[in-house]
Amino acid sequence: MRIAVDAAGGDHGPAVVVAGAVAGARRFGVALLLTGAEADVRRALADQDTSGIDILVEDAPETISGDEQAAQAVRRKPRSAIAVALDAVCDQRADALVSAGNSGAVMAGALLKLGRIRGVDRPAIAGYLPSMTGRTLVLDMGAVTDPRPQHLVQFAQMGSIYSEQALGVARPKVGLLSNGEEPSKGNQLVQETFPLLAAAPGIDFRGNVEGNDITRGVVDVVVTDGFTGNVALKTAEGAAALINATVRGRLTSSPLRKALAALLQPAFREARKELDYAEQGGAPLLGIDGVVIISHGRSNERAIASAVGVAKQSVEGDVPGTIARLMATLEPIPQATAAAG
Amino acid sequence: MRIAVDAAGGDHGPAVVVAGAVAGARRFGVALLLTGAEADVRRALADQDTSGIDILVEDAPETISGDEQAAQAVRRKPRSAIAVALDAVCDQRADALVSAGNSGAVMAGALLKLGRIRGVDRPAIAGYLPSMTGRTLVLDMGAVTDPRPQHLVQFAQMGSIYSEQALGVARPKVGLLSNGEEPSKGNQLVQETFPLLAAAPGIDFRGNVEGNDITRGVVDVVVTDGFTGNVALKTAEGAAALINATVRGRLTSSPLRKALAALLQPAFREARKELDYAEQGGAPLLGIDGVVIISHGRSNERAIASAVGVAKQSVEGDVPGTIARLMATLEPIPQATAAAG
Numbered sequence: 171m172r173i174a175v176d177a178a179g180g181d182h183g184p185a186v187v188v189a190g191a192v193a194g195a196r197r198f199g200v201a202l203l204l205t206g207a208e209a210d211v212r213r214a215l216a217d218q219d220t221s222g223i224d225i226l227v228e229d230a231p232e233t234i235s236g237d238e239q240a241a242q243a244v245r246r247k248p249r250s251a252i253a254v255a256l257d258a259v260c261d262q263r264a265d266a267l268v269s270a271g272n273s274g275a276v277m278a279g280a281l282l283k284l285g286r287i288r289g290v291d292r293p294a295i296a297g298y299l300p301s302m303t304g305r306t307l308v309l310d311m312g313a314v315t316d317p318r319p320q321h322l323v324q325f326a327q328m329g330s331i332y333s334e335q336a337l338g339v340a341r342p343k344v345g346l347l348s349n350g351e352e353p354s355k356g357n358q359l360v361q362e363t364f365p366l367l368a369a370a371p372g373i374d375f376r377g378n379v380e381g382n383d384i385t386r387g388v389v390d391v392v393v394t395d396g397f398t399g400n401v402a403l404k405t406a407e408g409a410a411a412l413i414n415a416t417v418r419g420r421l422t423s424s425p426l427r428k429a430l431a432a433l434l435q436p437a438f439r440e441a442r443k444e445l446d447y448a449e450q451g452g453a454p455l456l457g458i459d460g461v462v463i464i465s466h467g468r469s470n471e472r473a474i475a476s477a478v479g480v481a482k483q484s485v486e487g488d489v490p491g492t493i494a495r496l497m498a499t500l501e502p503i504p505q506a507t508a509a510a511g
Numbered sequence: 512m513r514i515a516v517d518a519a520g521g522d523h524g525p526a527v528v529v530a531g532a533v534a535g536a537r538r539f540g541v542a543l544l545l546t547g548a549e550a551d552v553r554r555a556l557a558d559q560d561t562s563g564i565d566i567l568v569e570d571a572p573e574t575i576s577g578d579e580q581a582a583q584a585v586r587r588k589p590r591s592a593i594a595v596a597l598d599a600v601c602d603q604r605a606d607a608l609v610s611a612g613n614s615g616a617v618m619a620g621a622l623l624k625l626g627r628i629r630g631v632d633r634p635a636i637a638g639y640l641p642s643m644t645g646r647t648l649v650l651d652m653g654a655v656t657d658p659r660p661q662h663l664v665q666f667a668q669m670g671s672i673y674s675e676q677a678l679g680v681a682r683p684k685v686g687l688l689s690n691g692e693e694p695s696k697g698n699q700l701v702q703e704t705f706p707l708l709a710a711a712p713g714i715d716f717r718g719n720v721e722g723n724d725i726t727r728g729v730v731d732v733v734v735t736d737g738f739t740g741n742v743a744l745k746t747a748e749g750a751a752a753l754i755n756a757t758v759r760g761r762l763t764s765s766p767l768r769k770a771l772a773a774l775l776q777p778a779f780r781e782a783r784k785e786l787d788y789a790e791q792g793g794a795p796l797l798g799i800d801g802v803v804i805i806s807h808g809r810s811n812e813r814a815i816a817s818a819v820g821v822a823k824q825s826v827e828g829d830v831p832g833t834i835a836r837l838m839a840t841l842e843p844i845p846q847a848t849a850a851a852g
Contacts, residue, residue, distance in 0.1 A: 288698040302753060312690050315698040349653055349741035357656040381745025385753040398739050400690035402746040404722025409747040412643060412726040413754055416785050420778040427778050435773050437761040444757050470786040 174264035177206035177253035179271025181467045188214035190474025203264045205230040205251040230254040237352035240274025256283040266461035266481035268467040284460035289497030291319045293457030301387030328456040329391040335487045342390035345379030428488040452477025515605035516549035520612025521594035524806045532817025544605045546571040548594040571595040581615025597624040605800035607822035611810040625801035630838030633662045634798030640699035642728030649733045653741035660704040669797040670732040677826045683731035686720030793818025
């Protein structure tokens with residue numbers, strides 16, 4: 171298996187991405203295809219121990235910046251790292267793409283070059299948050315900011331399949347993110363989606379869940395629009411950063427505290443690891459006819475390495491094929507109902 | 512100054528609310544009007560030291576449950592604790608209402624009995640989150656799940672006034688919650704609201720902010736729809752609870768760790784206090800022609816006491832009057848623009 175990695179993507183530059191890709195390839199036993207400005211990639215590779223790892227490099231001199239108009243960028247720049255890597259997946263010279271680049275461009279490129287799975291109207295980014303009981307899959311994390319009710323139903327179906335297939339959760343419980351548990355709660359989108367989910371085949375729908383239920387772990391899959399999902403994830407990240415900074419400040423406010431806290435470092439490290447366990451370094455773009463893993467622009471070496479593992483898992487579990495088979499067996503959502511949304 | 516407190520509201524029953532109200536009255540030097548089933552309120556009062564506090568009790572035997580249809584409940588139950596307390600504010604026998612009851616019923620009752628400030632189309636719940644630089648006001652927290660762009664502009668104006676008037680922030684910076692910083696980011700509502708905010712008088716608009724910016728404290732006021740605001744707040748609460756449980760678990764996993772952690776208890780307490788500083792125990796319902804403070808159903812004694820302080824501050828700062836004066840000076844948002852939303 172060969173994983174294509176967009177070496178030009180990410181805020182930290184090719185050195186970090188290449189180091190992460192090499193570490194991931196070694197850990198998960200996969201081959202690599204690195205795309206990016208060839209000189210940069212080769213220079214970054216020279217700093218790594220690549221012995222025994224099968225690595226191809228493909229030159230992709232065109233760059234797509236973070237704020238570039240996504241859909242146009244990929245069309246206009248066929249020699250960008252994202253486009254070249256997607257071509258490789260398309261031609262089956264690589265089995266999956268990992269990119270920490272402009273996520274809009276990755277999504278647009280994936281739609282353009284790999285296409286949607288039949289029965290899926292909108293692909294969704296499926297990310298994890300840690301929970302009291304393990305971890306919770308949340309989708310969409312930002313692909314579709316204004317979905318319709320029937321899109322959320324498809325998110326629920328794809329999230330269930332991913333949770334079951336790639337992660338071994340038997341009959342995943344699905345919740346609809348809302349501002350209250352009662353079926354009457356929610357904005358218009360949620361209120362229209364609730365009855366569709368309650369009647370949808372292929373999922374175990376447990377009703378509305380609230381923001382704090384994500385980390386409580388009451389369901390396995392939380393469905394929401396990409397705007398709310400993105401805001402919720404980032405707000406949680408912000409809360410964690412604030413708590414971390416505040417506690418650290420108090421634990422280092424005197425020499426005695428510093429000394430005691432130093433003795434407790436292993437405990438804090440364990441807690442951090444427990445919370446990070448859910449972090450996969452990359453979130454699959456579900457609904458695309460191929461394996462595409464979107465990593466955070468801020469991804470460090472460890473995150474990229476972990477994303478390579480997520481990619482491998484999705485390829486091995488044939489997540490796109492499983493979604494395609496299940497969507498084919500499902501009745502399409504009746505247009506009358508869908509139009510009501 | 513007399514604060515009306517809905518003694519029947521809240522998940523913990525009258526004893527907790529009454530204890531909190533009495534503690535708040537003592538701390539902030541205000542008189543109380545307690546509404547609820549009189550026998551219950553008197554029984555709860557008997558357990559408190561009420562010496563030197565001016566307390567009136569008004570019987571309100573009808574109960575509104577948490578899941579009752581809000582608008583109807585208040586109309587149909589004029590002898591409920593919420594309705595009786597709002598009547599007292601209306602008749603100026605009390606200066607403000609604090610309620611931890613059915614928030615939908617409080618909002619519906621406030622609209623019915625106190626009315627909206629002229630120029631405000633939708634009242635909003637304004638709550639605080641702690642931040643690296645102090646605290647960030649977020650509105651709306653759940654009053655309006657599907658606002659229009661012009662409603663968000665009014666939220667920005669009311670939030671600015673509250674931040675300035677009740678909290679002494681000079682020229683508060685306002686951000687629009689979105690899934691990216693660029694003006695092109697956001698769902699349809701956010702994209703339509705951005706240019707209106709950029710052109711709106713009376714506010715210092717700084718563009719889009721992301722979820723993690725709330726706790727980073729880059730702006731003083733974050734504007735969002737009530738659905739997203741509610742989900743974001745609860746997701747942050749959930750993240751905090753998970754971190755707390757995880758760290759506690761690791762710090763108590765051996766007798767040595769327990770002993771070391773016990774020595775650091777003051778540091779953890781300080782951190783918690785620093786993070787709780789932002790918690791006001793109650794969020795003002797801005798846009799209503801009167802002071803109405805909505806407390807969480809889960810409010811404990813401390814939260815209710817603190818909410819009494821928030822009420823006092825809003826009365827002293829004449830928040831409703833200040834909003835009314837400012838809204839009167841502002842040009843109404845042109846209907847053509849408003850209709851585009």
